[in-house]
Amino acid sequence: MAYWILRSEPDAYSWQDLNRDGATEWNGVRNYTARNFLKDMQVGDQALFYHSNTEKAAVGIMEITRTWQPDGDDGKWASVAVKPVRALARPVTLATIKAEPRLQALEMVRQSRLSVTPARDDEWTVLLEMGGL
Secondary structure: OOEEEEEEOOOOOOHHHHHHHOOEEEOOOOOHHHHHHHHHOOOOOEEEEEEOOOOOEEEEEEEEEEEEEEEOOOOOEEEEEEEEEEEEEEEEEHHHHHHOHHHOOOHHHHOOOOOEEEEOHHHHHHHHHHOOO
């Protein structure tokens, strides 16, 4: 199993929206590196749902339920299907992520403009610990 961080602006699509809907298509990603990460995802992988811009915090865990399919009119982009697994007991803010020495190599910190990034096994464990799980 691989681990990921998927970012969304909560006023566009939030953790609460995903829970209400029960599942969604994670689409609209228009960056080649982020697209390639979507293409790497497998069914059963888990991802943190991160509220970007206003809250800047990881708030829940999702599961990848379908591998990538073409997205957009030209089909050169990618999307995956996700469903909610559980909320974090407490949000993990960007400030606390950056302050945690064990997360200094986290791709989300190193490549802050990407909306899709991987997390290594040890980083995932730390993030869940910080989220109260």
